[in-house]
Structure formats: structure tokens, C-alpha cells
Amino acid sequence: MQDVATRAGVSAKTVSRVFNDDPHVTEDTRERVQSAMRELKYVPNMLARTFREGKSAVIGIAVPDVADPFFAAVTKGIELAAREHDMAIVVTSLGDNPALEQSIIETTVRRQIGGLIIAPIAADQSYLARWQDSFPIVFIDRIPTKLHADYFVEDDFGGAFEATKHLIAHGHRRIAIVGDSTEVPTTKLRLEGYLAALADAGLKSEHELIALGSRDADAAAHVCKTLLALPDAPTAIFSSNARFSTGVFPALQALNRTDIALISFGDFPMADVLQPSVSVIDQNPRHVGRVAAERILARIAAPTKKFRRKNVIPVKLIERQSCQGAAVSPSQSSTTPRSSR
Template sequence: MTTMQDVATRAGVSAKTVSRVFNDDPHVTEDTRQRVQSTMRELKYVPNMLARTFREGKSAVIGIAVPDVADPFFAAITKEIELAAREHDMAIVVTSLGDNPSLEQNIIETTVRRQIGGLIIAPIAADQSYLARWQDSFPIVFIDRTPIKLNADYFVEDDFGGAFEATQHLIAHGHRRIAIVGDSTDVPTTRLRLEGYRAALDDAGLRNDEELVVLGSRNADGAAQACKTLLALPDAPTAIFSSNARFSIGVFPALQALNRTDIALISYGDFPMADVLQPSVSVIDQDPRRVGRVAAERILARLATPAKRFRRKNVLPVRLIERQSCQSVPALSAPVDVP
């Protein structure tokens, strides 16, 4: 593994200068900074942050990077990671990646400079190979979405299976016009959930109607507008599958505002108050606390045995929680038996 002294020797500077460059010290000349940074890239050098924090008597820190810390799903994951970290005298630092994939690498590298001992990330970009140079310095675990162009530990949910079950459940209640509302298929979870939705329709011999597929919403307000657009169709859907909890928070009040309590709704992902709303909302439960716990435990296990190189890939099961929002369609068509 490349050391700071290796970089210093190759660049013709002191180890202290290398440290100053890495920490963006403004007192380093631009010529020296460029020469040291070029050498770092050439030697694929990253500092051993965890060793440094232990030497300085500080608690190690787990970095968490998710698309949106306000999203109910990611908020619950973050809370569980924090609880697990506290149990081991560790702290967390949390950052939102947002929805611009081009910013992911810069945001992550800024987080890394905070001397983290491990990283848990739900990526938004289409390439995480930039993280390869950090893997020898601290453990990296992906959640919710698989890494691309990088071999790493990950925990993802059964997005295809959950969407298939949700759509199948609506079909069994007599629904034939089932819409899906979601964000872009550039997001891997949305793409898999769309595939599961379509597969369930195909399995039941129902037509995939593209006018019932409304994707591209960026937030709850966009999902609410998508709901209104769907219900204005001449042949409107009788049921809506919302592809994530963030959008469900927009879809439900839109249905209420239109006084459309006759429209069935299933949310991929539970959300606050979903079980006490009227009607209560059926959900595909992702169990975000479990996701957070297993991700934190994997980080801790990697810290305990850093020599292990084998990356483990895990697909976590999800489950349908049936509530009041999936009523049958009266007199439209008889429910069908779906295995």
C-alpha cells in the first residue's frame, strides 16, 4: 500500500507537504500542489484516515451518503446506522447527494476528507469506480442500489419482487387499469420496480398501457400532479402503484383533494402516518431499519477484520402490508386468482 512518504519521495517534497496538499492548506504553492496531486493520482495514494483517528485518540466516524436525508426511507436508515455506531463508540457524518449524478464524486471525496473510518452510500451516479482507490483505506458498503464498475459490499431490496407482488395484489382485487407513478428509470430501483410492475401485468394477461406509466417526477408535488393527470384520462386507472414513499406522500393528498377514495393505492415503502390515514395505505415494507443495521454491522465487521477482501452481495426480502387503500373494484370485474 502506498504511503505518504512514498508520495513525498516521488514528488520531491516532505511528507508534511503531502499532508498539507491533501488537506487543502492554502499556504502550499500552486506548482507544488499540482505536482503532489499528480503523484497521488499516479501512485493511487489515499491516507489511512482510520489509523490517524485512532492515533489521535478520536472516535472513528462512519460517513453516510444518500440521495436525500429527508426521504423517510433514508432517514430511517440513517437513524439505525447512528444507533449502531453509538454502540461502538463511533460517530456519523451524513450528506445528501441530491439528484445530480455529476456531483456525486465531488461530494463523496469531500466527505472522505472528514477522516471517516467507513462509508455507507446509496449512489446516484452511473459509475463508482472512482471509489476503488479508497477501498484499501476503509470499508465501503452500498445500500439500496448496487455499485457500478466497482466490486463492493452491498445490501439492496428485492425491488422487482416487491413491485411484482404489489401489482399482483391489485390485480387480485379486480383492478385492470393500474397506473405507476415514479421518478426516472435512470434510478436503478425505479427501473427494477417498473419491470416488476410490467411483469405482473404480463403474467395476468393484461395490456401494458404506456399512458398509465408516469415517470420523471422529482418530488412529492410532481407525484401529486402526475396523479391528477392520470385521473383526468378518459379511461382513468382504478389503482395507482407509487414507486417510492416520497412520492406516496404526494399521491395520497392528491387523491383526497379530488375526493377519489375509490382509487386503490399501494406505496413501495412505508411512510409516517401511512397506517393511520383514512384510508390507511397499503405498502411494500422495505424495513429501512434492517437495511441500516446490516450495513452498519458490515462496516464494523470489515473494521474488525480489514484483511478480508471478499465482497458480499445481499438482496433483502420485502413484504406487503395490506391496509385499507387496496379495496376491490365493485362490479367492474370479478377478482382473479393470482398465485
């Protein structure tokens, strides 16, 4: 910066003002400084700037799987919001082993980040308490445990209730749920919403139709085939997340079972153009990412300001073709469907 200042015949402070687009710099001075920057190929040292200003221009993001359609879209929302404020992001995957969460997060926070957005996988986030005075921490998708912090979560219970109720309204009585372990808080809430909708309609939950424990799309596809092989198979499936839906849908196609209704909790790429197009509970993940990033930025700008920590984001059903599969009464064969309308 001093070299640029010397060549342009100005002070280092003026160089800084030009780089930060200060409107009070004259056009002649701005042109001289910018010319010197180009000639010397000057770029600011962001690490030095971090030490000087006492804050980092980087937001850390930690999610279970960056390849998951939901978390990929959340990350994009964070990135767009951060970019508007001249901040960068650094992203890491936590995986599916809760025992590794703390070590992965602590590696991330040592990178001089200015804020952290995390979708936790472990049952205890108290280890983050010592970092809260250093930078803001915002949780997404899952509520923190043993730590008071901001969080933005979707209405998992309400979305699952609405999806199941919608299938019931289409005439379905044997509705299966495919999902992760109930150790995952979102899965637990979605299972509760599913069960509540059945009870509300006077339907008994069937243990054989609650297919939890899948780890990926392939496992969900296998579970789907197992469900449809039951003597009294389900006529509809509620997939509890978008990742599993990308396994369930191809499995239905492979079996040529377009008569089986499907609703996915979470939209995924191409879901609206598949045949049949897949009905979803829309979580609007980009919005989730944006509001989380905006809370980070707001806390950086006003560290002592009071904010509402608990934030539940509404979800909505997007009805497409897949939830209109034919309903079958318990007394009928699962391979001889009748219309539900």
C-alpha cells in the same frame, strides 16, 4: 491526559484504561482518576485518538436526500448500530445531480472517516477504488457500478411484482405506476416488476398509465391528477417510492377519490393511521441501515475476512385499507365504481 494522570497519581496509560472501562483497574484507582477527570473537565481528543490508533470512530453516510422517509430511517438504523460500538456518524445529501456525486463524496471521505455507506446517484463509482484500502465501503439501496464492493439492496423487482399482483387480485385491470426516472436503478427494477405482473396476468401494459419522471411529492401529486383525468382512468395506482406516495395520497383525498386503490413501495410516517390507511411494500429501512453498519464494523474488525458482497433483502406487503378501492371494468365510467369482491 497527562494532567489527569499527575493529579490522580497514576500513569497516562491508567487514565486511558479507566476511560475505556478496563475491568482490571481497582475501584480506588478508578475513583481517583474519575475525580481528576471531573475536576479538570477532561474529555478525550478524538482527533488525536484517530491519529494514534490509525482509525476513525466516524462512519460517513451519503444518501440522495436525508429528508426522504426511507433514507431518514436508514440513517437512524446506521446511527443506532454505530452508537453501540462507540462510533459517530456524519451524513450528507447527494441531491439529484449525478455529476456532483464524486465531489460530494470526496469531501466527505477527507474528514477522516472510518467507513462509508453510500446510496449512489451516478452511473460510475470507480472513483472510489483508490479509497478502498483506507476504509470499508458499503452500498445500500443501489448496486455500485464499475466497482467491486459490498452492497445491501431490497428486492425491488419482487416487491413491485407482488404489489401489482395484489391489485390485480382485487379486480383491478387498469393499474398506473407513478415513479422517478428509469435512470434510477430502483425505479427501473420496480417498473420491470410491475410489467412482469401485468404480463403474468395476461394484461397488456398501457403507455398512458406508466407515469415516470417525477422529481418530488408535488410532481407526483400533479401526475396523479393527470392520470385520473384520462377518459379511461386507472382504478389503482402503484407508487414506486414513499416520497411520491406522500404526494399521491393527498391528491386522491383532494379529489375525493377513495375508490382508487393505492399501494406504496415503502412505508412512510402516518401511513398506517391515514383514512384510508395506506398499503405498502415494507422495505424495513432501519434493518437496511443496521446491516450496512454491521458490515462496516465487521470489515474494520477483520479487514482480510471474506464476506458475501451481494446481499438482497426481502420485502413484504403490508395490506391496509387503501388497496381495497373499487375496481372498474374498462367499459365502465371511472366515476361509477363497483365492488371488486
